[in-house]
Amino acid sequence: MDKIYIICVDDQPEVLNSVLEDIGSLEEKFFIEGCESAEEAEELMQEIDAKGNLVGLVISDHVMPNKNGVEFLTDVKESDMYPNLKKILLTGLATHEDTIRAINKAEIDYYFAKPWEKHDLLLKVKHLMTAFILDTGLDYQDYMIYMDQQLLYRRLKERV
């Protein structure tokens, strides 16, 4: 079975921990890693890729020292190294302009405003991981009970 990673990035440890906790129930099937800066995340992602494993989803804060979230996600997008990668921006402080760039340049899949609903975040992560697994052509049967059922049915009924 392929190792699929979910990377969470936030410079504030307490926020990072609460994200990790909210999606912790997925840890049985996916590898969940936390990073405190964009640079650390980029390094980790390259390492994962070099070992032949997959990054399925990045959840990133926006306002961070050095490289901010939108820049980070844009770089990841433009590197073309992670096809089908899903991206969530999780932030309380993003300007109108940042938000536009997040959608147009980084092509993020979802925007969460802080504070977020724990339940909504988990559902969205499941949804995006389901899309990643199906887009990448992995065997969905291995992950079935951690997937977004509706999306799974919709995509499966196209296969005959």
Next chain:
Amino acid sequence: MKWLKNLLVFLIPAAVLILPQYLFFSDGITAVEQRVIAIFLFAALSWILEPIPIYATSIIVILLELVLISDKGLVLFREGENLGNLLSYKELIGTFASPIIILFLGGFFLALAASKYKVDQSLAQILLKPFGSNPKLILLGLILITAVFSMFMSNTATTAMMLSIVAPVLALFDMQDKGRIAFALAIPLGANIGGMGSPIGTPPNAIALKYFSADNMITFGEWMMFALPYVIVMLIIGWFLLMYLFPIQKTTLSFNFKGSRKMNNKILIVYITFILTILLWVTDFIHGMNAYIVALYPVGIFLSLNIVNKEDLKFISWDVLWLVAGGIALGLALDKSGLAVHLVNSLSFDGLMGYVIVILVMLLSALMANFMSNTATANLLIPIVAVMGTAIPGLLDVGGSNTIILATALAASMGLCLPISTPPNALAFATGFIQTKFMVRFGLIMCLIGLILILGLIVVLRNINFL
């Protein structure tokens, strides 16, 4: 432990390969027969324990056969004394395009077009309307509609489509209302049982079709004629049992279908081709074209009218086709090497009544189907029971090969008990509304009733001299 299990899959067949020949049967066997035993063991172990995907096992079976027992195999394996009959490599490779593969391809094209133009979904919604808003009747409607679709589409695709309609409605149930279990179990019931209704409903049926004796062929139409009543009876029993085990408290239920789709030329062509193909399938006694040839009509029509394009071809389940091909190649090896006859003759079934053997084989088939793929079950059992039917006196009295092949194939659709039994069960289980114990309770009862009714069906068919 896992690696040990996986290693056994390869070691046991390898050990069989190097044993001295006189150990096998009292009268000894040929080198080719010995290799076929090893390949068969590998296939059986690998399909049961799944160290590699089941479709990969099929491909390895064909590859092993080409190398070890074909007339163009490795030179080393083509000589020696007491070699036996080598198989034609053309025939082995030809299994990829065997008539039943083409039959399935035709079915896939129908399903592909139906799904692409959402004909299946619109039709399901239209068919569901007459069942009103009484949850009990809607439950029946869902079971029947799922069954009808799964007769012509894959059981998995049908289940996914129907669950996508049902799942949002299930969320409206009270947490305590057991009715939601009934609804979630209704879909795999319809899909698994409905698949028995036509030769292309599920691969075991098509595999059975291939092995029916040439002089007593069962046609597409004939299959539907006896399978449909069986399916309907099973579904009605299933409906009552679901309502009894999981009473529905909710009094009304309504579906909120968004917008009806307008008819256009392409959708019209899909409908017409669907109807034409099914009509041709069931009227072969008039026009003489068998089901395999008819299966190419939708392929030809959809491709030339660009209803199905080359991008869509990716959505075809080649894994299912190849899984079946490997089974045919395995059957070919058992038959052409002479091993099957050899094996059946050396086992003593004397004194056993025909129906006792049929019942034992049905139980084995249903048991295997609950723990592994239905198709792999049929791949392993049907080539052997086909020979049993021609060699065992007791079976000849009850209709010979056709009887036991039919019983085995139908019993292979009784994988109703566990989430792992079939993909429809797994999908329904993943909704989260069903606990394993509910599925086991309902599935076990249905499985026993199903087996008894298959036996009844066979006795009836025998008495009207059909088998």
